[in-house]
Amino acid sequence: VYKKIKVLSGGEKSRVALAKTLISEANFLLLDEPTNHLDMQSVNILIQALEQYEGTFIVISHDRYFVENVATKIWYIEDFQLKEYPGTYHEYEQWQDERAKAAKQNGSSQPAAKPAPKPKPEEKPAPAINKTPSPDQKKALREIAEVEASIDKAEKELATYEKQLADPKIYQNAAQLKDATMKFEQVKKELARLTDRWEMLAEM
Incomplete structure (x- = not known):
């Protein structure tokens, strides 16, 4: 406080x-x-x-x-x-x-055709920047990629438990509700930790 x-x-x-x-x-x-x-x-x-x-x-x-x-x-x-x-x-x-x-x-399950892409205006090439990342930067970039993959996995797991908890039927089974709630809390806590880590790495 x-x-x-x-x-x-x-x-x-x-x-x-x-x-x-x-x-x-x-x-x-x-x-x-x-x-x-x-x-x-x-x-x-x-x-x-x-x-x-x-x-x-x-x-x-x-x-x-x-x-x-x-x-x-x-x-x-x-x-x-x-x-x-x-x-x-x-x-x-x-x-x-x-x-x-x-x-x-009705036989209309096929997705609608995507509109033809508009031609992009000719862009001038950006000036080349000859800058090699330092070993620390390379390490941070690798860890960011690993953390992002873990965040994606945690978000998918969280969505699964959220869907379970949104189903009214689960509240009729106390054991199942307790298990889903516990796993939901664990994944959410891990997701918060990963997000904090990603924010710290992004600021480096």
Whole structure:
């Protein structure tokens, strides 16, 4: 509680910024991946805070459990256009499944042809820079690549557990719910650690 902001990790700074945002008097919030670095209990607290929020908020998130509990309108990109679905994320998924089944029955399951690419204007070649990375830079670049691969893997695992926790059926099985929640917390903690490490390497 008494730490200075400058000594906090990237994840802790994100939590402070989120807390400041929620207690502000703003009537419009734009939240980009707000559940990153949050454990399950903190996610539920954030959901409760947004349910009581009287203003308007837009959320960008890969956390399906979070989106399902806060979103009342879904914006999605289709055919290079931003479109709107007036409902919850669960209703949106059901609607998309029904559309896919109908398209398959009508024989229109083939994806639309991509538009022909526009010719690129002729670009002047950038001047060559003869700079060889130092051994430390090479080591940092290798580690960044490894951390990014680990982050990608952790995000996929997290999405799997989020989907499980978003399914109402799991709450009928206490053992299964406990196991999924524990694994969700472990992966989320590891993802936060990897993100902090990536941020530190990127600043080097």
